[in-house]
Amino acid sequence: MRHKSFFILLFTIISVLLNSGQAYAQVESLQTDVTHTFGDTIQFRAGVVSTSPIKAAIIFFQADGDTRTNLGLAEVETRGFRRFDLTYIHSIKDYSFRPFSVVRFHWELTFQTGETYTSPVEFFVYTDNRFDWQVLKEKNLSAHWYDGDLQFAQEILDIAQDGLQKIQNLLPMPEAGAIQIYTYADSASLQSALNTGGESWVAGHADPDLGVILIALPKSPEQLLLARQRIPHELMHVLLYRDVGSGYFNLPVWLREGLSSGAELYPNPDYQILLDESVAQGRLLPMRSLCEAFPREASSALLSYAEAQSFTNYLHDRFGASGLEALITAYANGMDCESGAERALGKNLSQLERDWQREALSQNVALKAFQNLLPWGVLLLAVLAVPLILALLNLRGTSQ
Helix, strand or coil: CHHHHHHHHHHHHHHHHHHHHHHHHHEEEEEEEEEEECCCEEEEEEEEEECCCEEEEEEEEEECCCCCCEEEECEEEECCCCEEEEEEEEECCCCCCCCCEEEEEEEEEEECCCCEEECCCEEEEECCCCCCCEEEEECCEEEEECCCCHHHHHHHHHHHHHHHHHHHHHCCCCCCCCEEEEEECCHHHHHHHHCCCCCCCCCEEEECCCCEEEEECCCCCCHHHHHHHHHHHHHHHHHHHHHHHHHHHHCCHHHHHHHHHHCCCCCCCHHHHHHHHHHHHCCCCCHHHHCCCCCCCHHHHHHHHHHHHHHHHHHHHHHHHHHHHHHHHHHHCCCCHHHHHHHHHCCCHHHHHHHHHHHHHHHHHHHHHHHHHHHHHHHHHHHHHHHHHHHHHHHHHHHC
16 A cells, blocks of 8 residues: 555656646747846847747836836747747836846746746846946945046945045944946036936935946036045945945935035035025024935935034034934834934934034034134224224323
8 A cells, every 4th residue: 555655656756746837848049138228118028948939928027126117018020930039128118227237137938839938137238338348446445437447447446445444433334235326427417317397406326225326527627526426425325235235225315415515525515605694584494304315406315415414423522423323223113203213313303403503513613703703893893993992192291
């Protein structure tokens, strides 16, 4: 009886193996090819040699870091005996991918016999192939550029290393890991790659989950100064994500951007001027309004960055790196904008904002006002001093 059960089991296993291998036996070879026109289309093609006619072919594809799996029914064309060409063209207008993301794909074939075949997973990189990119690598960093020489690329890498060091001095962060830095020669090209929808002030962007940084560095006398702003700024976004994972997206925007602005090797000199003017005119943006997003309009966006940097610097000065770490953890764990600050720092966001305005901004405005009035004060004293001295001299002469 046991022998009979053994033979039944053996027959079942052999049948399963034979049946599962039938579909694979029908595909003698499958050669894939993917090309794309950035911002327009992705063309998936495959050449198949099969012992059985192909009834249908479906392509499945998904970008790393994306939650949507796309699929498309391919056109099947017979190319002689047992040879078939598969073609599917995806329109980026229907569903777009982030620049330089890795897109993984596989084919699923259905034969006229009803059996199916699933190809191994392959991938391609959705590069911005409007430009002829060059690359220079150093340790975990890669600088990509298309306008400039090798020295320019080396300066990008040097600035990135300096930025990583400053970030570590501000906050303990995990090792950087692989990071790709793509440098565009003008802001318009960067903005078209990102499809920013008219935000003409955008000059840098990071996809922290991909480890990809995009910046615009037009040729000008200020090119390297701008690089010292934009590269460390975007690096902080990447390291913040690697520190807290998906909790990064729970951080208030003012905190993400404030920390990133604080990492810049060359701080924006316009920020303090803008803050002083806004305080004097009573048009500061409430920090609560900067929790979810920054304004799209250029002047308000610039003020938002200025406030975020100043407020975050104030928190760092008052509570230290450990306080900011506690704040990041509270927000990354899902606490809201007000209560996260209270959990980490003992005061809610509104209380901290009042302290910041009183201790940091008002002091700056008072000092600036004093500096502005100082020349007039000296002149006034000079004007008043002349009759006073004359009066004293007259008084002295009379007494003699």
